[in-house]
Amino acid sequence: MNSEETTLKLQNKVAIVTGGGSGLGRAMCIRLARDGARVVVADLNLAAARDTVAAIAAEQGEAVAMQADVARREDVERVARDTVARFGAIDVLVNNAGIVGEFVKTAEVSDESWDRVLNVNLKSIFFFCRQAIPQMLKQGGGVIINIASTAGLVATTAGIEYTAAKHAVVGITKEIAYEYGQQNIRAVAIAPGVIMTPMIENLPKEFLDASADFQKQLRAPSGRPGRPEEVASVVSFLASDDASFIHGNTLAVDGGFTLF
Ligand SMILES: NC(=O)c1ccc[n+]([C@@H]2O[C@H](COP(=O)([O-])OP(=O)(O)OC[C@H]3O[C@@H](n4cnc5c(N)ncnc54)[C@H](O)[C@@H]3O)[C@@H](O)[C@H]2O)c1
Numbered sequence: 001m002n003s004e005e006t007t008l009k010l011q012n013k014v015a016i017v018t019g020g021g022s023g024l025g026r027a028m029c030i031r032l033a034r035d036g037a038r039v040v041v042a043d044l045n046l047a048a049a050r051d052t053v054a055a056i057a058a059e060q061g062e063a064v065a066m067q068a069d070v071a072r073r074e075d076v077e078r079v080a081r082d083t084v085a086r087f088g089a090i091d092v093l094v095n096n097a098g099i100v101g102e103f104v105k106t107a108e109v110s111d112e113s114w115d116r117v118l119n120v121n122l123k124s125i126f127f128f129c130r131q132a133i134p135q136m137l138k139q140g141g142g143v144i145i146n147i148a149s150t151a152g153l154v155a156t157t158a159g160i161e162y163t164a165a166k167h168a169v170v171g172i173t174k175e176i177a178y179e180y181g182q183q184n185i186r187a188v189a190i191a192p193g194v195i196m197t198p199m200i201e202n203l204p205k206e207f208l209d210a211s212a213d214f215q216k217q218l219r220a221p222s223g224r225p226g227r228p229e230e231v232a233s234v235v236s237f238l239a240s241d242d243a244s245f246i247h248g249n250t251l252a253v254d255g256g257f258t259l260f
Helices: 022-034 046-057 073-087 110-138 158-185 205-210 212-219 230-240
Strands: 014-018 036-042 060-068 092-093 144-148 185-192 250-255
Touching: 014 022, 014 073, 014 110, 022 036, 022 046, 022 060, 022 092, 036 046, 036 073, 046 060, 046 185, 060 073, 060 110, 073 110, 092 110, 092 230, 110 144, 110 158, 110 185, 144 158, 144 230, 158 185, 158 205, 185 230
Parallel strands: 014 036, 014 092, 036 060, 092 144, 144 185, 185 250
Antiparallel strands: none
16 A cells, blocks of 8 residues: 555545534534544534534544534634635635524514524525635635535425525525536535434434424435434545535435435
8 A cells, every 4th residue: 555545535634614603514523533634613602602613522523613603604614714714725624514593484583583594594504605615715716515405406395485495505506616617626415314313312302203204214225313423424425526426416325314
């Protein structure tokens, strides 16, 4: 084996992961760091972000925690600025932070839930891309990975505000790929199925028992919900040059949930 073969696939890459303090984001941060990246763990919850950083440091990885509400333009600008000041680049941007809505039917959704879910799950991605793209162009390229959902591909019980945001995430990913692909920026999205994270675990048990989506997940080819690490490994692949010919797609990582 020569030394080239032992180089980690994301060696020296600088990655920002939003919502890196919990669930999928935490697993992504740990995996990207294991694969050689220096990771900015951006989260509303600073203590949670610091906890992820500690887990990475325990494995001799390099990461820094930054507090941010991704729905606030000033916070996004600060994270992008501080990342470049600290590490000199933004090679990988993972727009992962997200929240659920009210889990009610359209006629019952409040204005507040619509605005909050659209701001956190969608507008934040516009904010982050608008900050990161000029830096990526300056560097000669980069990778943007947007975390959508199966609710970005099909109807689910997640509600209209979540469905609207996640379908739009699929769309804006195509748009960014179209606009910047020839300048070596790859934009891709992932549509996770039901993955056991605090987001899902905090839903009432009665809801999960009654949820058509959850039951469908159990009947899907995988026969089970996913683990955060099963999404994190795909993020690491998409962030790497192994995925160099993948532009604008949304990859379902859902155990077969959207097959039928
Ligand atoms: N878990 C699933 O089954 C599932 C399925 C499909 C898609 N997703 C998507 O995956 C992403 C991560 O979900 P998860 O299950 O890990 O959730 P989670 O609730 O476990 O973690 C979300 C993290 O985002 C942070 N966050 C929330 N609002 C924020 C804000 N305004 N600014 C910055 N950080 C914020 C939280 O503090 C938390 O650390 C979300 O976009 C979610 O919609 C999850």
